[in-house]
Amino acid sequence: MTNREPVAANSALPRGATIEVDPLRRNQRPASDRFEPLVEIQHLTVEYGVGAVAVSGFDLTIGRGEIVGIVGESGSGKSTLAYAVMRLLREPAHIREGRILYYQGDSATELLAVERDQLRALRWSELAIVFQSAMNALNPVMTLHAQIDDVLRAHDRTLTRTSRRERGEELFKLVGIPLDRLRAYPHELSGGMRQRALIAIALALKPNLLIMDEPTTALDVVTQRQILDELLRLRAELGFSMMFVTHDLALIMDIADRIVVMYAGRAVEAGGPEDLLRDPRHPYTIGLLNSFPTVSGPKRRLTGIPGFPPNIAELPQGCAFHPRCDRALDVCRQQVPTFTVEEGSNRGVRCWLHGASTTLGAEASVAEEQCEPAKLARNQGSDMDRGRSSGP
Amino acid sequence: MDNPQEVAGPPLLDVVNVSKRFVVRGSRQSVTWRRHLTAVDGVSFSLRAGEITALVGESGSGKSTVARMLSRLETPSGGYVNLHGERVRFGVPGGRRAYLRQVQLIFQDPFASLNPVHTVRYHLERPLRVHQHLRSQQDVERGVAALLEEVHLTPPSRFIDCYPHQLSGGQRQRVAIARALAVGPKVVLADEPVSMLDVSIRLGVLNLLAQLVEERGLALMYITHDIASARYFAATTHVMYSGQLIESGPSEDVTQSPRHPYTQLLLESSPDPTRSRKRIPLSALEVAHGNIGTGCRFQPRCPYAMPRCAEEASPRQAVGGTHWAACWLLAPVPADGQ
Numbered sequence: 050m051t052n053r054e055p056v057a058a059n060s061a062l063p064r065g066a067t068i069e070v071d072p073l074r075r076n077q078r079p080a081s082d083r084f085e086p087l088v089e090i091q092h093l094t095v096e097y098g099v100g101a102v103a104v105s106g107f108d109l110t111i112g113r114g115e116i117v118g119i120v121g122e123s124g125s126g127k128s129t130l131a132y133a134v135m136r137l138l139r140e141p142a143h144i145r146e147g148r149i150l151y152y153q154g155d156s157a158t159e160l161l162a163v164e165r166d167q168l169r170a171l172r173w174s175e176l177a178i179v180f181q182s183a184m185n186a187l188n189p190v191m192t193l194h195a196q197i198d199d200v201l202r203a204h205d206r207t208l209t210r211t212s213r214r215e216r217g218e219e220l221f222k223l224v225g226i227p228l229d230r231l232r233a234y235p236h237e238l239s240g241g242m243r244q245r246a247l248i249a250i251a252l253a254l255k256p257n258l259l260i261m262d263e264p265t266t267a268l269d270v271v272t273q274r275q276i277l278d279e280l281l282r283l284r285a286e287l288g289f290s291m292m293f294v295t296h297d298l299a300l301i302m303d304i305a306d307r308i309v310v311m312y313a314g315r316a317v318e319a320g321g322p323e324d325l326l327r328d329p330r331h332p333y334t335i336g337l338l339n340s341f342p343t344v345s346g347p348k349r350r351l352t353g354i355p356g357f358p359p360n361i362a363e364l365p366q367g368c369a370f371h372p373r374c375d376r377a378l379d380v381c382r383q384q385v386p387t388f389t390v391e392e393g394s395n396r397g398v399r400c401w402l403h404g405a406s407t408t409l410g411a412e413a414s415v416a417e418e419q420c421e422p423a424k425l426a427r428n429q430g431s432d433m434d435r436g437r438s439s440g441p
Numbered sequence: 442m443d444n445p446q447e448v449a450g451p452p453l454l455d456v457v458n459v460s461k462r463f464v465v466r467g468s469r470q471s472v473t474w475r476r477h478l479t480a481v482d483g484v485s486f487s488l489r490a491g492e493i494t495a496l497v498g499e500s501g502s503g504k505s506t507v508a509r510m511l512s513r514l515e516t517p518s519g520g521y522v523n524l525h526g527e528r529v530r531f532g533v534p535g536g537r538r539a540y541l542r543q544v545q546l547i548f549q550d551p552f553a554s555l556n557p558v559h560t561v562r563y564h565l566e567r568p569l570r571v572h573q574h575l576r577s578q579q580d581v582e583r584g585v586a587a588l589l590e591e592v593h594l595t596p597p598s599r600f601i602d603c604y605p606h607q608l609s610g611g612q613r614q615r616v617a618i619a620r621a622l623a624v625g626p627k628v629v630l631a632d633e634p635v636s637m638l639d640v641s642i643r644l645g646v647l648n649l650l651a652q653l654v655e656e657r658g659l660a661l662m663y664i665t666h667d668i669a670s671a672r673y674f675a676a677t678t679h680v681m682y683s684g685q686l687i688e689s690g691p692s693e694d695v696t697q698s699p700r701h702p703y704t705q706l707l708l709e710s711s712p713d714p715t716r717s718r719k720r721i722p723l724s725a726l727e728v729a730h731g732n733i734g735t736g737c738r739f740q741p742r743c744p745y746a747m748p749r750c751a752e753e754a755s756p757r758q759a760v761g762g763t764h765w766a767a768c769w770l771l772a773p774v775p776a777d778g779q
Contacts, residue, residue: 270667
């Protein structure tokens with residue numbers, strides 16, 4: 050087990066320093082230009098009960114200050130993935146395989162192996178999550194201030210009441226909620242305000258990774274746009290990374306540095322938003338791009354995707370997308386293609402039409418090559434595997 | 442979905458000046474209070490056979506209240522409705538049922554609108570018996586199968602004995618559509634019919650609705666917060682803000698040359714990776730809806746607000762053809778050049 054450094058020491062975030070940035074510019078990662086990994090997911094496989102594999106052999110490295118979008122339909126495993134990183138999965142979900150490394154300086158922590166106390170310290174101060182339904186995620190009988198106060202007090206006993214209140218006010222200012230709303234109960238706020246409050250609570254301890262699980266799905270477009278602009282501004286100011294889980298490809302293309310498209314538990318395509326827009330390769334990505342209407346320019350022909358998303362408990366043999374794919378080959382019905390990464394780029398695709406190799410079992414080797422943990426503590430049979438659930 | 446049909450025929454359903462006021466009660470420190478909240482304020486529009494009309498607005502704009510009033514789940518506080526050119530009288534015996542035989546609502550959430558303890562068969566049989574007066578089991582069975590085929594749940598035998606939880610969201614919404622059709626309506630009100638569905642499924646359901654409009658000559662009201670889908674799917678688009686219609690016209694005109702500042706804000710906010718984005722003015726920050734008096738309701742958020750806007754709301758200003766917007770910016774300049 051690696052020794053974790055005190056939280057305060059590694060927070061290199063410029064406190065109070067306001068940086069004038071244009072939130073609309075893409076790819077403006079603060080801090081260094083060098084890609085510095087923050088979280089590395091290695092060959093993660095999550096199964097519900099027996100046989101329902103929600104996430105299968107998933108690899109992803111999120112860099113510091115990077116916004117990675119995870120796009121998929123319901124049942125694609127995108128939320129399961131987010132919950133796995135936060136260690137929020139409950140029975141019958143269990144992690145069958147894989148590692149999630151969290152890098153702090155030179156050391157790496159295996160998130161799936163850490164013990165309860167350590168997990169408690171990591172959550173919220175290092176990794177925070179914003180849930181989809183703000184109404185359900187907030188406590189209806191506590192004022193917003195009490196909820197922020199709760200987080201601050203639980204993680205830092207030394208804070209005085211006054212400093213906690215000041216921090217609460219600072220956070221509300223940060224996400225654009227009027228300060229008089231601090232004393233409000235969740236039901237007294239609009240959906241947009243509630244979602245902002247959740248983001249404020251998530252940012253309370255200045256986490257390095259913010260996981261957003263469909264944070265704006267329940268909101269209308271104007272509010273959604275404001276919150277996204279706000280998030281981009283906060284990211285530029287505070288330098289956190291984001292894993293943004295959504296079903297809305299059009300939305301994520303506006304804000305992500307890199308996008309992973311998931312289908313039936315597997316990454317089927319990855320790349321920058323421009324790459325995916327100009328040159329989508331996987332037929333599923335192409336289908337998604339041909340599914341949403343545009344507000345500007347000439348009307349496009351919308352073809353959509355025929356059929357229905359598969360049930361993960363009874364996935365078809367071979368590529369899970371083949372029953373809905375109009376370009377399916379014979380091999381697609383028999384073998385799952387490998388995820389082929391293009392040399393020297395962050396583009397990758399899992400499709401027989403795009404250079405997947407035909408060797409059986411090659412899939413696992415891709416993950417193997419990428420594993421290069423620095424100083425890694427691994428503990429077989431973590432509490433997750435034993436089914437113990439731990440509260441935040 | 443590519444070619445919304447052009448305007449055809451006289452209006453089937455005419456909505457005239459419909460309003461809804463809710464009474465809000467509350468108490469603070471043993472002092473009770475009550476006030477009125479005007480959710481819908483003098484809304485008029487018409488629906489035509491074989492045509493899709495979109496009603497676009499953000500949450501809280503009153504668009505769902507309009508649908509609920511037209512399907513008589515709420516009683517309007519003011520205004521009336523003409524069906525086939527005749528004013529609908531709900532007071533007379535059987536009036537409500539006769540109206541609902543013509544006007545049906547599809548709800549947003551197919552997870553909530555189907556009864557979880559009943560099968561697809563039950564959901565479709567009931568309206569066939571109650572409204573279509575089918576008696577023999579054989580007729581009913583045939584009717585259910587035809588409905589399932591019409592919404593592309595084929596083969597019907599695979600779906601007929603399913604419970605809602607055995608179906609996917611898209612399949613459930615198709616059952617909900619079939620249930621509305623079972624009554625044999627002329628007007629269908631679809632309240633956010635695809636917003637709960639996956640992106641790849643939405644298009645299929647919208648295309649199905651468009652096909653039904655064409656084949657059955659339905660008048661469809663498509664209520665949505667997604668103005669981009671209104672552009673592709675509806676011939677006419679009405680934009681609603683805070684209980685009032687603020688702009689309407691042919692969908693392409695409204696979405697490509699929006700004239701009301703709110704419509705412009707709505708379009709700029711819509712995600713669209715194929716264009717570069719403009720910065721949205723901060724003044725557009727959300728403001729609670731309430732009673733804003735006589736002025737324009739968008740005025741507190743409007744970047745172009747003038748003193749006049751706070752005093753009185755603009756009437757409909759025509760901007761060419763059937764396209765209009767309620768904004769003083771579009772008012773003709775008085776002759777003295779002021």
